[in-house]
Amino acid sequence: xxxxxxxxxxxxxxxxxxxxxxxxxxxxxxxxxxxxxxxxxxxxxxxxxxxxxxxxxxxxxxxxxxxxxxxxxxxxxxxxxxxxxxxxxxxxxxxxxxxxxxxxxxxxxxxxxxxxxxxxxxxxxxxxxxxxxxxxxxxxxxxxxxxxxxxxxxxxxxxxxxxxxxxxxxxxxxxxxxxxxxxxxxxxxxxxxxxxxxxxxxxxxxxxxxxxxxxxxxxxxxxxxxxxxxxxxxxxxxxxxxxxxxxxxxxxxxxxxxxxxxxxxxxxxxxxxxxxxxxxxxxxxxxxxxxxxxxxxxxxxxxxxxxxx
Amino acid sequence: xxxxxxxxxxxxxxxxxxxxxxxxxxxxxxxxxxxxxxxxxxxxxxxxxxxxxxxxxxxxxxxxxxxxxxxxxxxxxxxxxxxxxxxxxxxxxxxxxxxxxxxxxxxxxxxxxxxxxxxxxxxxxxxxxxxxxxxxx
Numbered sequence: 191x192x193x194x195x196x197x198x199x200x201x202x203x204x205x206x207x208x209x210x211x212x213x214x215x216x217x218x219x220x221x222x223x224x225x226x227x228x229x230x231x232x233x234x235x236x237x238x239x240x241x242x243x244x245x246x247x248x249x250x251x252x253x254x255x256x257x258x259x260x261x262x263x264x265x266x267x268x269x270x271x272x273x274x275x276x277x278x279x280x281x282x283x284x285x286x287x288x289x290x291x292x293x294x295x296x297x298x299x300x301x302x303x304x305x306x307x308x309x310x311x312x313x314x315x316x317x318x319x320x321x322x323x324x325x326x327x328x329x330x331x332x333x334x335x336x337x338x339x340x341x342x343x344x345x346x347x348x349x350x351x352x353x354x355x356x357x358x359x360x361x362x363x364x365x366x367x368x369x370x371x372x373x374x375x376x377x378x379x380x381x382x383x384x385x386x387x388x389x390x391x392x393x394x395x396x397x398x399x400x401x402x403x404x405x406x407x408x409x410x411x412x413x414x415x416x417x418x419x420x421x422x423x424x425x426x427x428x429x430x431x432x433x434x435x436x437x438x439x440x441x442x443x444x445x446x447x448x449x450x451x452x453x454x455x456x457x458x459x460x461x462x463x464x465x466x467x468x469x470x471x472x473x474x475x476x477x478x479x480x481x482x483x484x485x486x487x488x489x490x491x492x493x494x495x496x497x498x499x
Numbered sequence: 500x501x502x503x504x505x506x507x508x509x510x511x512x513x514x515x516x517x518x519x520x521x522x523x524x525x526x527x528x529x530x531x532x533x534x535x536x537x538x539x540x541x542x543x544x545x546x547x548x549x550x551x552x553x554x555x556x557x558x559x560x561x562x563x564x565x566x567x568x569x570x571x572x573x574x575x576x577x578x579x580x581x582x583x584x585x586x587x588x589x590x591x592x593x594x595x596x597x598x599x600x601x602x603x604x605x606x607x608x609x610x611x612x613x614x615x616x617x618x619x620x621x622x623x624x625x626x627x628x629x630x631x632x633x634x635x636x
Binding site: 223226228235241247396398 | 505507539542546577578
C-alpha cells in the first residue's frame with residue numbers, strides 16, 4: 191500500500207511528472223520564442239506561474255454548479271497523474287503492469303479533457319459553453335484515428351495489449367518507427383497529441399482572441415493552478431507514451447540514458463514546431479482533417495501492418 | 500521580499516482593456532510582445548480572460564458607455580491586481596476632457612497603481628513604468 195502511494199505522489203507520479211512537465215513547458219515556450227527571434231522566459235518560469243496562481247484569490251461563479259466547478263480541476267489533475275503512473279511505470283521498467291493496461295491508459299488520457307469540459311459547463315459562462323462544445327467535437331474527432339493507430343501497433347507487436355510487452359517486442363525486433371506503417375502511424379499520433387494538448391492548430395477550444403480562453407475562462411487562482419499543473423503533466427505523459435509505442439521505450443544503462451531523454455525532448459520539439467508553423471483552424475476543418483485524412487492514413491497504417499511492412 | 504512576492508513579480512499576466520481609445524495605445528501595447536521588446540523575458544504574457552490576469556491595462560478615456568463595464572471587469576478580477584493607466588487619455592482625459600461622453604479620468608472610477616503618459620506612450624515607456632512600480636512595491 192505504501193509503495194503505491196509513493197508511486198502515485200512522488201515517483202513517477204505527481205511530483206516527478208509535475209517537475210518534468212514544467213521543464214518541458216519551459217522548453218516549449220523557449221523554442222517558441224527562439225522560432226520568433228525572441229529571448230524567451232527564464233528556466234523557473236513554470237514554477238513562478240504555478241506558485242503565483244496558487245496564492246491568488248479564487249473566484250467561484252455565482253450562477254452554475256459551484257461544487258462541480260471546484261471538483262473538475264482536481265479530477266483533471268487526478269486523471270493526468272494516474273495516467274502518468276500507468277505510462278511511466280512500464281516505461282522506466284519499474285513494474286511490468288497488467289494485461290490490457292494500454293486500454294486503461296486510453297481511457298485515463300481522456301479524463302483531463304473531460305474534466306475541463308465538466309468544469310466549463312458547470313461555470314455557467316456562455317463562452318465556456320462554446321469552448322466545451324468545441325472540445326467535445328474535438329474529442330470525437332481525434333479519438334478514432336488514435337485508436338486505429340493503436341490497433342496497428344497491436345497488430346505489429348503480435349497482438350499484445352500490454353505496454354511492457356510492446357516495449358519488449360520493440361527492443362527485440364527494432365523500433366516501430368523504422369517501418370513504413372510506423373512512420374505513418376507516428377504522423378497521425380503526432381496530430382492527435384496536438385489536439386489532446388489543446389495546442390495550435392487545434393486550440394479552438396481555448397481561442398484567446400475569439401472566446402477569451404474558452405473552457406478555462408472562469409478558472410482563477412488555485413483552480414487554474416491545478417489546471418495548469420494537469421497541462422504540464424499531460425505535456426510529459428503523451429510524448430512519453432509515444433516514445434513507448436514508437437521509439438522502443440527507455441533504457442537507463444550508461445550512455446543510453448541521454449538517448450532516452452533525447453527521445454522525449456525530440457517529440458516535444460516536433461509538437462512545438464507544428465504549433466509554431468500553423469494557424470488555428472476552425473472546428474469543422476479540424477473534424478474534416480481528422481475524420482477523412484487522418485483516418486485514411488491510420489487505415490493505411492493498419493493495412494501495411496497486416497502485410498508486415 | 501518573500502518568495503510569494505517574487506513569484507508575483509516574475510509572472511505578471513496582462514489583460515488589456517480598451518475604455519474607448521483610438522487604438523493607438525493598443526497597437527503600442529502589442530509592440531511590447533514583438534522580438535525587439537519581448538516582455539516574455541520577464542514572464543509577462545497577454546491572457547484572454549480577466550480571471551487569469553494580474554495586471555489590468557486600461558487605455559482610452561472612460562466613456563459613458565464603458566463606465567459600468569470597466570467597474571464590472573475590475574470586480575471580476577482576482578485580487579491582488581495591478582491597474583495601469585496607459586496613455587494621456589486614461590491618465591487625464593487629454594484632448595477629450597471637455598467631451599460630453601467623458602466620464603473619467605480612470606482614477607476616479609477604479610484605484611490606479613501606475614500611470615504611463617504619452618500619446619501614445621512608447622513601448623519603452625510602458626516597460627519603464629511597470630519596472631518603476633514593481634521596484635517601489
